[in-house]
Amino acid sequence: MITRRQYIITYYYLIRALFFGTATSLLVSVTGNACYLSAIIGIGLGLIFSLILYYINKVKKEKKIVDFLDKGWCSLLGKIILFLIGVVLLNDVLVSISTMAYAFYLVSTPVIYITIALALVIFYAIKKGVKGFIRAIEILFPLSIAIFLIKSTTFFGMVHLENFKPWLNSDTFSIFNGAMIYFANTITPGILMLNFSNSDYEYKDNVKGLLLGSGTILIILVLIIGIYGMPMAKMLRYPEYMILKKVNILNFIENIENFLTIVLIIDNIVVGVLATFLVRDVVKDFIKSDTFIKWWDGLFLAIMCVICVKVFNNHYPNIMLLYKYEYILMLGLVLSLLGLILWHIKRLDK
Amino acid sequence: MKKIILLLACLFLCGCYDYKELNQIAIIGGIGIDYNEEYIVSLEIINDKKTSEGDSDTIKTAVITGRGKGFVDAFNDAIIKVDRDPYFYQMQVLLLSEEAATKGISEIFDYLLRESKINNSFYTLVTKDIKPQDILEVNSITEPVASTKIIKLLQDSSSDIKFKKDDEFDLLVSTYVKDGIDIALASLEMDDKEIAINHIAGFKGDRLQGFLRQSDSITYSLLTNKSDGIQLHSGGNVVSIYGNKLKKEFKDGKVILTFTADATIALVDEQVNFRDEEIYNKLSEEFSQVMEKDIKELIKNTRSIESDILGLGRVIYLDNPNVYEDDIGLNVEVEVKAEINVNKNGITFEVIR
Numbered sequence: 001m002i003t004r005r006q007y008i009i010t011y012y013y014l015i016r017a018l019f020f021g022t023a024t025s026l027l028v029s030v031t032g033n034a035c036y037l038s039a040i041i042g043i044g045l046g047l048i049f050s051l052i053l054y055y056i057n058k059v060k061k062e063k064k065i066v067d068f069l070d071k072g073w074c075s076l077l078g079k080i081i082l083f084l085i086g087v088v089l090l091n092d093v094l095v096s097i098s099t100m101a102y103a104f105y106l107v108s109t110p111v112i113y114i115t116i117a118l119a120l121v122i123f124y125a126i127k128k129g130v131k132g133f134i135r136a137i138e139i140l141f142p143l144s145i146a147i148f149l150i151k152s153t154t155f156f157g158m159v160h161l162e163n164f165k166p167w168l169n170s171d172t173f174s175i176f177n178g179a180m181i182y183f184a185n186t187i188t189p190g191i192l193m194l195n196f197s198n199s200d201y202e203y204k205d206n207v208k209g210l211l212l213g214s215g216t217i218l219i220i221l222v223l224i225i226g227i228y229g230m231p232m233a234k235m236l237r238y239p240e241y242m243i244l245k246k247v248n249i250l251n252f253i254e255n256i257e258n259f260l261t262i263v264l265i266i267d268n269i270v271v272g273v274l275a276t277f278l279v280r281d282v283v284k285d286f287i288k289s290d291t292f293i294k295w296w297d298g299l300f301l302a303i304m305c306v307i308c309v310k311v312f313n314n315h316y317p318n319i320m321l322l323y324k325y326e327y328i329l330m331l332g333l334v335l336s337l338l339g340l341i342l343w344h345i346k347r348l349d350k
Numbered sequence: 351m352k353k354i355i356l357l358l359a360c361l362f363l364c365g366c367y368d369y370k371e372l373n374q375i376a377i378i379g380g381i382g383i384d385y386n387e388e389y390i391v392s393l394e395i396i397n398d399k400k401t402s403e404g405d406s407d408t409i410k411t412a413v414i415t416g417r418g419k420g421f422v423d424a425f426n427d428a429i430i431k432v433d434r435d436p437y438f439y440q441m442q443v444l445l446l447s448e449e450a451a452t453k454g455i456s457e458i459f460d461y462l463l464r465e466s467k468i469n470n471s472f473y474t475l476v477t478k479d480i481k482p483q484d485i486l487e488v489n490s491i492t493e494p495v496a497s498t499k500i501i502k503l504l505q506d507s508s509s510d511i512k513f514k515k516d517d518e519f520d521l522l523v524s525t526y527v528k529d530g531i532d533i534a535l536a537s538l539e540m541d542d543k544e545i546a547i548n549h550i551a552g553f554k555g556d557r558l559q560g561f562l563r564q565s566d567s568i569t570y571s572l573l574t575n576k577s578d579g580i581q582l583h584s585g586g587n588v589v590s591i592y593g594n595k596l597k598k599e600f601k602d603g604k605v606i607l608t609f610t611a612d613a614t615i616a617l618v619d620e621q622v623n624f625r626d627e628e629i630y631n632k633l634s635e636e637f638s639q640v641m642e643k644d645i646k647e648l649i650k651n652t653r654s655i656e657s658d659i660l661g662l663g664r665v666i667y668l669d670n671p672n673v674y675e676d677d678i679g680l681n682v683e684v685e686v687k688a689e690i691n692v693n694k695n696g697i698t699f700e701v702i703r
Contacts, residue, residue, distance in 0.1 A: 103466045109367040120359055127355075158516070165668040232524035235463075242520065247470060 001062065002196055004205055006134045009141045010196065011209025014271040015046075018089075019217050020038070020240060021096030023185035025174055028224065029234045031178030034170035035221050036149050041175070042182025043214045049187045050206035052338055056194060057201060059345050066281040069344060078340040085191055085333050086279035087304070091324065093272040094169040094308040095319060097265055097310055100238060105258070110311040111258055112305065118272070119301040125273040126280075126297050131164050147263045152223065154247050159226030170229040184327035186214065187334050192274040195281070200250075240264070265339035276300065358509025363516055376434040379411065380472075380497035381425075382482025383458060384447040389424035391416045392483035393430065394497055396440075409494050413486045414465060421458050436470040444496040444519065445482035445538065447473055449584070451551065451558035459523055459556075470520035476551040478561060480541040485538055488545055496545065502546050504536065510568045510580050511536055511547050526556075527564055529671075530664030530679055533658045534570060539562055544679035552657030561654035569644045571660065573609060582690070584640045587633065589692055598661070601671040604683035605662045624695040633692040641688035653680050 002010065019027075031038045060068035065082065069075035098114045106114055125133045170178075193206075224239045227246065233239050241264070244257035279300060284293050312318050382392035392415045416428025429436050444462070446455065462468055477485055488497045493499035504513045513536055525534050537549045550567040552559050562570060572580050576591045594611035615624070615633065622629050653660055656677075663679025 009619055106368050107467060110424045113367060115564075116358070120355065162664075166671050169671065228521070229528055231527040231529075232520070234528070241472070243690065245469070245520075246518075 002131065002134050004200055006138050007193075007196055007201055008205050008209040008212070009138050010134055010270070010274075011190065011193055011206060012141070012213040013137060014192055014265050014274070015143075015186045015213025016217060017128045017189050017267040017271040018092060018093045018096075018184070018185040019220075020268060021100050021238060022092065022238050022326070023066070023181055024217075024221065024324060025237060025298065026229075026327070027178050027181050028221070028239065029162040030181060031174050032117050032234070033164060033166065033225065033230050034168045034172045034175050035178055035225070036218065036259035037168055038175050038178025039214070039221060041179035042186065042306055043210070043218070045179065045183040046186045046190075046210050046214060047207065049183075049197045049338075051191060051203060052342070053190065053193055054201070054203045054206050056338075056341055057196075058154045060194075064281055065341075066278075069341070072344070072347065072348075074340045074344055078344065079285060081190075081333050083338070085188060085337065086275040086282070088112070088330060088333070089189060089192075090122075090272050090279070090304050091308060091312075092322070093268045093275070093323065095282055095306060095312045097268050098313055099306060100241065101320065104241065115308050115313075119305050121269055123205070123297060123301055124274045125269070126276055130277060133273055137266070140266055144263045144331070149220075149262050150221055150249065151244065151247065151260065152219055154249055155223045155227060155243060159223060159248060160229070161226075162225050163229040166289050175240075180331060181327045184331040184334070187211070188330040189271045189274075191334055191337065192271070192278055195278065205261070211340055214339050238246070358381060368408075370435055371436075374434055375437040377440050378436055378438050379440065379495055380443040380445060380500070381441065382413075382445040382447070382477075382485055382486050383421065383424075383450045384448040384481050384483065385453045388417050388419055389450070389643045390483070391418075391421070391424040391428045391431065392486055393428050394437065394486040394495075396495055396497075411486075411489075413483055415483055422461055422689075425461070436601050438465075439468060441472045442501050443473050443475060445477050445500075446535075446558075447477050447482050448479075448558060450482075451476050451535075451553070454556045455553075455558075456556040459526065463520065463523055471518045473501065474516060474519060474522055474535055475500065475504075475547075476535050476537045476558060476561075478537045478549060478551075480538070480540050485540075485545060488540075490544060499545055500538065500547075503545065509547055511550060511571050515675075518596060528664060530658070530667040531661035532559075532659050533661040534574075534657075549591055550659070552652055552659045554655075554657050559657045562651060562655075565644070566648045566651050569641075569648045572611070572641075573607075573645065573648070573660065577656050581616060582613070582637055582640060584613045584636050586617065587636065587691070588615075589613035589633065589637055590593055590615040590616050591690070592616055598665045600665045604685055605665050605679075606685045606687065607645060607660075608703045609686075609688045610646060611641075611690050612694070613637060613692045615692060615696060618701055624699045630692050636692055637690040637692060638688045641690055642686050649684055649686070656680060 014237065027035050048259055066079060069078040094115055097118055098111050101114045102109070102111050125136070220240055224233050224243055227243055228236070230237065236242050241257065241261060244260045247260060248254050276297060280293065280296060283296055287293070312322065351579065377396045378393050379396045380394040382391040383395070384392070392413050395412045395414060397410050397412065403599035414428055414431050416424045416426070416431060418424035441568070442624040444573060446458070465471065485696070488499070490498045492498045493502060502510055532555070533553045535551045535553070536547050537551045539546055539548060541548065548564050549561045550570050551561050554615070568580060572591060572594055575594050575596070575597045579590050581588050581590050589625060591613050592613045594609070599606050626648050648662065662682055662684060663677070666678055666682060667674040
């Protein structure tokens with residue numbers, strides 16, 4: 001299994017991933033100037049989720065979550081939900097990166113090419129195995145932190161305090177809704193951590209990963225609002241990308257937004273790869289044929305590419321449905337899964 | 351399998367589908383928008399060409415114009431006349447004629463902000479007494495590309511009216527969409543066959559209301575901290591302002607503007623000795639009064655063109671959004687306090703007379 005350091009780093013990547021392209025702009029538009037409060041409530045709920053995650057990992061020990069859910073109808077239901085979570089996460093990753101790449105960089109390239117490129121990266125990572133992949137993202141972690149620090153330090157000079165006012169002028173429902181958006185977008189990829197368990201891991205490892213990931217998201221929110229102000233931040237589809245265009249280091253390093261975006265894409269690829277692993281585990285549990293499993297990943301990614309292009313990228317209203325309601329779906333799936341797992345544990349105790 | 355993946359990776363991961371050679375693209379340096387019963391859009395195209403054999407590379411520019419009922423029609427009309435793929439990522443300036451700015455800028459801003467091919471880091475200016483296409487065609491002695499010349503004037507020159515990174519297009523739009531503040535743009539004009547920036551144009555909502563006088567434009571630059579080293583005059587005395595700050599607050603039904611700045615003595619018209627600390631206090635008091643008067647004058651003149659470029663209404667909005675209403679900034683009582691701290695005398699103690 002992976003080391004404690006790798007565990008924290010993986011959790012950090014997972015926490016951040018879905019905010020790119022979806023959650024950040026949705027959170028800002030729903031909660032307005034109260035998005036920090038929603039984020040803080042979301043982090044608080046995330047800490048409770050991390051505790052449950054830690055508890056489940058302690059109980060199931062070294063087993064994978066699919067192997068742990070071995071008997072009964074709730075196990076079957078749990079596996080189906082795990083499969084769905086994997087599909088939703090991979091779809092989110094493919095849609096958000098391909099839409100963004102199509103909008104900003106590859107405006108003439110057919111979206112299917114962009115999606116296939118992403119699928120190939122995920123496929124290659126899968127072929128290298130979990131350990132190899134986690135080692136790769138561990139190596140990329142300092143780059144992620146360094147780029148975050150570059151962003152934060154260069155942007156703080158551009159933040160205007162008056163952009164934060166009027167303080168917390170959102171209604172209670174919007175703040176609650178925002179907290180749910182934050183919570184759903186952090187815990188759903190967090191579920192993928194159920195595949196990594198070791199008796200060495202402690203609750204504080206989960207907390208470290210969560211706070212590190214959430215902290216960076218919170219600071220990005222502060223920067224977006226501080227630079228653009230709420231009316232403009234609400235208008236933008238990719239505010240986290242737009243502020244990157246403003247990076248200016250020591251008055252001579254400029255126009256490096258394309259390089260800085262790599263970190264956001266890596267976050268998403270981590271989720272894409274781990275979601276594909278999860279789906280493979282579930283399928284492997286149902287279909288015991290080795291030949292089928294050998295071809296499964298390629299087949300699954302190909303199907304997901306077609307769904308991404310045909311259902312979403314070619315139909316913007318569908319993307320908007322995903323944008324507005326996906327968090328409710330994810331929240332429903334994750335909470336049902338946690339309920340089922342806890343019930344399974346209770347049954348095992350008896 | 352590995353060979354198949356390698357082949358697919360070569361095909362899909364190289365990112366060459368959108369690739370274009372430099373000679374296939376037309377680099378747009380600036381866009382000019384004019385209005386005369388229809389929109390007239392001018393594109394400044396920058397080409398790097400050798401003029402003749404053995405010559406060093408010379409940058410040439412060409413201006414292509416399109417016309418249309420709406421801004422987008424005119425924009426597209428200009429684009430189809432370009433024989434290469436227009437490349438807007440290096441765009442530096444957007445020039446609006448007085449007529450286009452008076453007609454309204456919301457449609458233009460909306461289109462340019464939404465269009466992903468256009469980088470949002472350009473500056474927007476208004477042309478005064480000259481058409482944008484004429485400005486874009488100017489070949490200055492020091493800079494052959496008009497848009498680059500304008501950027502240098504805005505950022506690097508010793509002009510009193512400068513614009514900072516804070517005034518790039520997306521941040522300008524962020525000001526435009528805020529409640530209680532109107533946008534102000536630098537205005538371009540021809541001064542002795544050279545492009546010059548001498549005034550600030552004030553807007554109300556999306557329409558140009560008028561141009562501020564040069565002295566008011568400089569005061570506005572000082573208040574908004576756009577430029578260091580602006581010189582303030584009082585009779586024969588001159589000081590250079592730096593470290594300027596403007597604090598705005600809403601108290602007891604009135605907006606209080608408190609301007610503080612440090613200043614370096616540039617010129618004194620009497621025989622004084624700068625070893626005497628009293629001279630600093632005297633000059634500080636004198637220039638504080640001058641600044642206070644200038645700010646009051648600026649407020650009076652911005653109100654005369656019904657433009658709240660100082661964001662007086664926004665001060666009220668931020669204090670209490672429920673009290674805020676449209677145009678409140680144009681009518682609210684304003685108290686002005688200015689404190690200029692003259693604290694540097696250069697490298698001499700005495701005045702040569």
